[in-house]
Amino acid sequence: MQRKEIVVIDDDESIAWVVKSALEQHGCKVATKGTISRGIKSIKDSTKVVLLDLVLPDGSGLDALTEIREMYPDVTVIIITAHGRMQSTIEAMKRGAYDYLEKPFDIEELILIIDRACRDFDLRREVKSLKKEVFAGEIPQMIGKSPNIVRVFKQIGRVAGKDITVLITGESGTGKELVARAIHFNSDRSDGRFVAVNLASIPANLIEGELFGWVKGAFSEAKKAYQGKIAYADGGTLFLDEIAELDINLQAKLLRFMQDREFAPLGSNDVKKADIRIMGATNRDLKKAVEEGRFRDDLYYRFNVVEIKIPLLRNRHEDILPLARYFLKLAEKKFHTEEKQLTRDAKKFLQHYDWPGNVRELENMIYKAVVLSSGTTIEERDLSSDEIARFTIKDFFEEKIKRYLSEMAKLENGNLYETILCEVEKAIIEIAVDYTHGNQLKATRILGINRNTLHSKIKEYKIKCNSNRKKKK
Ligand SMILES: Nc1ncnc2c1ncn2[C@@H]1O[C@H](COP(=O)(O)OP(=O)(O)OP(=O)(O)O)[C@@H](O)[C@H]1O
Ligand SMILES: [Mg+2]
Structure with missing residues (x-):
C-alpha cells in the first residue's frame, strides 16, 4: 500500500503532538509545522493530506488553503478549527477544503477522515494517470525529421511549459492546430481542456456570444444561458484559429479580455475570470493587416509574444x-x-x-x-x-479580387459583385473560345451552356470569335 504522508500545520504544540503520535501509530508519516510558511515548504508531491489550523502566527489559514490548493491541487486539506468558528469553516469548504474537524476532536474520527482522504487522493492520482494513458493514444503524433520541422519541434518544447501566448503562423494545412495541441498537451494545463474556435467559420455577429457566452434573455433568441468557449476552456487552453478574420470591434473586446482575463457574458454585468492560455493562428500576414489598419497593433503584440512559423510541406x-x-x-x-x-x-x-x-x-x-x-x-x-484546381483558382481570384476591392472601396456606390462576375464570365468564355479555335459548338460543350447563351455572351462582351484565334497556352 502507498504510504500516507501527512503535514500538520498548527501552532498548538500539544495538538500537533497528539495528532502526530496517533497517526504514526496508524502507519502514517507525519511532519508537524507551527507556521504557514514552514508548513507549505514541507508539502511534497507525495503529500496526501494537510491538516490546517485556521489561525496561525504568520497569517490566515484560509489564505494558506487557497495557496495550497493552487500549488498542489491533488493534496487534500482538512481544516482543524476551534469551536465557534463556523463562518470561516464554511468559507474554507467553499475554497476547496476536504473536510473539517472541530477541536477538541476524537482521534478515531480523525483516523477515519484521514483514511478516506488518502483513498480519494490515490484514486485521483490513478484517474489522472489513466487519463494520460488514454490521451496518449489521442494526442496526434507530429511526424517529421527535416531541419525545418525539427526547428518547430524545438520551439514547441521551449514554449510548452511557459504559460505564454503563442502565435502560430503558416499556410493552410501546414499543421497549425496540431502544433497548438502539441503545446497544450505538453504544458501544465494538459489536464484542462483544449478548446479550438475557428473565427472564420462563425458569422461575425455571433462570435462575441460564442466566446464570452450569454445569460438567459440577453437577446430575443437567448432562451437558455450559454457559458461560452472562454468559460469552457477555464483551466486549459483556448486556441483561436484564423485570428486575422476577427472584426475590429471584437478585436477591442478580445484585447480587454487578454489584458486581465476578465469578461462578462452578453446581457450581464457580472464580471467573471477565466484562467486560460491563449494561442492564436493565422495563415495571413498579420503584420501587413496591422499596417493596413485591419488588425489592431496592440492586439497583434499581445498575440505575438512568441511566433512559431510552420514551413510549407x-x-x-x-x-x-x-x-x-x-x-x-x-x-x-x-x-x-x-x-x-x-x-x-x-x-x-x-x-x-x-x-x-x-x-x-x-x-x-x-x-x-x-x-x-x-x-x-x-x-x-x-x-x-x-x-x-481549388487552390490555383482560389489563389488566382484572390489576387485579382483584392486589387478590385482596393480600387472599388473608394467608390461610394461600387458594384463589385456585378463587375467581378462579368469579368470572370468574359474571361471564361474567351478562354473556351480560344481553346476551341473559335468552334462554338465545342465551346458550348466545354462550358456546359447552350449555343444561344454563348452567342449572346459573345455579343455582349464583344469577344472576337473566328477560327483564326490562336490557342493560348
Ligand atoms: N507533422 C505532422 N504529422 C502528422 N500529421 C500532421 C502533421 N502536420 C499536420 N498534420 C495533419 O494534417 C492535418 C492538417 O493539420 P492542421 O489542421 O493542424 O493544419 P492547419 O494549419 O491548422 O490548417 P488550416 O489552415 O486549414 O486550418 C491534420 O489532420 C493534422 O493532424
Ligand atoms: Mg486550422
Whole structure:
C-alpha cells in the first residue's frame, strides 16, 4: 500500500503532538509545522493530506488553503478549527477544503477522515494517470525529421511549459492546430481542456456570444444561458484559429479580455475570470493587416509574444514519404483495410508534387487512395487531389479580387459583385473560345451552356470569335 504522508500545520504544540503520535501509530508519516510558511515548504508531491489550523502566527489559514490548493491541487486539506468558528469553516469548504474537524476532536474520527482522504487522493492520482494513458493514444503524433520541422519541434518544447501566448503562423494545412495541441498537451494545463474556435467559420455577429457566452434573455433568441468557449476552456487552453478574420470591434473586446482575463457574458454585468492560455493562428500576414489598419497593433503584440512559423510541406521534402506512410497506417486502421504499399511511381509523384494544400492535402490524398485502390499497392493513378484546381483558382481570384476591392472601396456606390462576375464570365468564355479555335459548338460543350447563351455572351462582351484565334497556352 502507498504510504500516507501527512503535514500538520498548527501552532498548538500539544495538538500537533497528539495528532502526530496517533497517526504514526496508524502507519502514517507525519511532519508537524507551527507556521504557514514552514508548513507549505514541507508539502511534497507525495503529500496526501494537510491538516490546517485556521489561525496561525504568520497569517490566515484560509489564505494558506487557497495557496495550497493552487500549488498542489491533488493534496487534500482538512481544516482543524476551534469551536465557534463556523463562518470561516464554511468559507474554507467553499475554497476547496476536504473536510473539517472541530477541536477538541476524537482521534478515531480523525483516523477515519484521514483514511478516506488518502483513498480519494490515490484514486485521483490513478484517474489522472489513466487519463494520460488514454490521451496518449489521442494526442496526434507530429511526424517529421527535416531541419525545418525539427526547428518547430524545438520551439514547441521551449514554449510548452511557459504559460505564454503563442502565435502560430503558416499556410493552410501546414499543421497549425496540431502544433497548438502539441503545446497544450505538453504544458501544465494538459489536464484542462483544449478548446479550438475557428473565427472564420462563425458569422461575425455571433462570435462575441460564442466566446464570452450569454445569460438567459440577453437577446430575443437567448432562451437558455450559454457559458461560452472562454468559460469552457477555464483551466486549459483556448486556441483561436484564423485570428486575422476577427472584426475590429471584437478585436477591442478580445484585447480587454487578454489584458486581465476578465469578461462578462452578453446581457450581464457580472464580471467573471477565466484562467486560460491563449494561442492564436493565422495563415495571413498579420503584420501587413496591422499596417493596413485591419488588425489592431496592440492586439497583434499581445498575440505575438512568441511566433512559431510552420514551413510549407514542399520546403520539407524529407518529410513527405514518412508522412505518407504515417497516413497510410492511420487509414488502414480507420477504414479497416489491408496493408498497402506505395509503388515507386507513386512515391515519385508524391515527392515531385508541390503540395499547395500542405499536409492536409497529403493526408486526404492518401485516405482517398486507400479507399479507392484495390489490391495491396497504391499506384500513381490512385493519387489525385481535389485541391489542385481549388487552390490555383482560389489563389488566382484572390489576387485579382483584392486589387478590385482596393480600387472599388473608394467608390461610394461600387458594384463589385456585378463587375467581378462579368469579368470572370468574359474571361471564361474567351478562354473556351480560344481553346476551341473559335468552334462554338465545342465551346458550348466545354462550358456546359447552350449555343444561344454563348452567342449572346459573345455579343455582349464583344469577344472576337473566328477560327483564326490562336490557342493560348
Ligand atoms: N507533422 C505532422 N504529422 C502528422 N500529421 C500532421 C502533421 N502536420 C499536420 N498534420 C495533419 O494534417 C492535418 C492538417 O493539420 P492542421 O489542421 O493542424 O493544419 P492547419 O494549419 O491548422 O490548417 P488550416 O489552415 O486549414 O486550418 C491534420 O489532420 C493534422 O493532424
Ligand atoms: Mg486550422
